[in-house]
Amino acid sequence: MKGILAVLTVVLLSSAASAVTPQEKLADPALEARAESIGENLRCLVCQNESIEESNADLAHDIRVLLRQRLVAGDTNAQAIQYIVNRYGQFVLLRPPVEPATYVLWYGPGILLVVAALSTLIWLRRRARTDLATAPSPLTEAEQQRLDHLLRETES
Amino acid sequence: MRKLFYLLPLLAFMALVGWFALALRPSYNPQILPSAMINKPAPSFDLAPLNGGGNLSLAGLKGQVALVNFFASWCVPCREEHPILMHLVEQEHVPLYGIDYKDRPEDARRILAQLGDPYRLVGMDPDGVTGLDFGVYGVPETYVIDKTGTIRKRFVGPLTAEALRNELLPLLKLLNAP
Numbered sequence: 001m002k003g004i005l006a007v008l009t010v011v012l013l014s015s016a017a018s019a020v021t022p023q024e025k026l027a028d029p030a031l032e033a034r035a036e037s038i039g040e041n042l043r044c045l046v047c048q049n050e051s052i053e054e055s056n057a058d059l060a061h062d063i064r065v066l067l068r069q070r071l072v073a074g075d076t077n078a079q080a081i082q083y084i085v086n087r088y089g090q091f092v093l094l095r096p097p098v099e100p101a102t103y104v105l106w107y108g109p110g111i112l113l114v115v116a117a118l119s120t121l122i123w124l125r126r127r128a129r130t131d132l133a134t135a136p137s138p139l140t141e142a143e144q145q146r147l148d149h150l151l152r153e154t155e156s
Numbered sequence: 157m158r159k160l161f162y163l164l165p166l167l168a169f170m171a172l173v174g175w176f177a178l179a180l181r182p183s184y185n186p187q188i189l190p191s192a193m194i195n196k197p198a199p200s201f202d203l204a205p206l207n208g209g210g211n212l213s214l215a216g217l218k219g220q221v222a223l224v225n226f227f228a229s230w231c232v233p234c235r236e237e238h239p240i241l242m243h244l245v246e247q248e249h250v251p252l253y254g255i256d257y258k259d260r261p262e263d264a265r266r267i268l269a270q271l272g273d274p275y276r277l278v279g280m281d282p283d284g285v286t287g288l289d290f291g292v293y294g295v296p297e298t299y300v301i302d303k304t305g306t307i308r309k310r311f312v313g314p315l316t317a318e319a320l321r322n323e324l325l326p327l328l329k330l331l332n333a334p
């Protein structure tokens with residue numbers, strides 16, 4: 001039991017494996033932290049669903065090194081990202097920017113939700129109204145008496 | 157009008173089916189990425205030659221519509237592509253230049269001696285730096301560079317006879333027209 005717990009602790013507490021090798025790491029921890037935070041949002045173009053920080057592909061290694069070179073050369077985060085986007089296109093960004101070409105992607109689900117909510121609302125209201133219009137009128141006194149009489153008859 | 161309204165879900169469904177049909181057509185491969193470099197000036201490079209002669213540089217390509225092919229001796233699909241490259245050079249007389257990507261020169265020389273060398277000139281890119289500048293993400297890749305040094309097209313993966321007939325040769329004809 002203790003063994004299972006220990007294994008679970010290790011598995012659950014370890015974060016996504018990083019493929020960054022010690023040789024690639026920058027001596028300056030602040031710069032290395034910046035490189036890692038940028039790299040986590042850059043797609044490896046070989047594996048396509050892994051970031052370059054996670055991927056073991058050769059190309060991911062090359063881009064990691066390139067990214068670190070740009071930062072050492074004094075690029076800001078935005079400049080370093082732009083440098084790589086210029087070569088590989090926006091597809092390398094794991095988080096696509098909000099711009100006209102991606103409006104559908106970003107706002108589509110929200111718009112769908114609003115349309116769905118509005119149509120449900122309209123539908124519910126219309127149903128409530130038709131219910132009122134077609135609801136049977138209450139029983140008259142004679143009808144009520146007859147009903148009571150019938151019920152008593154079946155009971156006895 | 158009301159009837160049309162009830163047709164809406166059907167229309168939406170048809171649109172979805174159409175979209176899926178498009179995405180499933182055999183010629184569509186979502187793995188192939190559009191190049192960010194199309195219609196932009198090719199990155200400059202100046203690479204040591206594999207077999208003597210001058211360096212392979214962007215400046216040296218200017219004034220002609222040239223093909224630049226990234227290849228490597230360790231790349232299996234490059235072998236598949238090789239006969240197409242030979243055909244391009246022998247039958248179509250296209251100026252083809254090679255960039256030997258992350259390779260050992262002796263390996264590249266051996267494979268070109270073995271299979272035949274279609275390239276006018278081969279430059280060596282041992283660290284893949286020029287590849288990174290071009291946005292190469294796997295060999296082989298082939299770039300069409302026009303007379304002004306602008307990238308006009310990229311082919312990812314081995315060139316096929318079909319791509320040659322339908323895309324490459326018509327494009328070269330267009331670019332070579334005065």
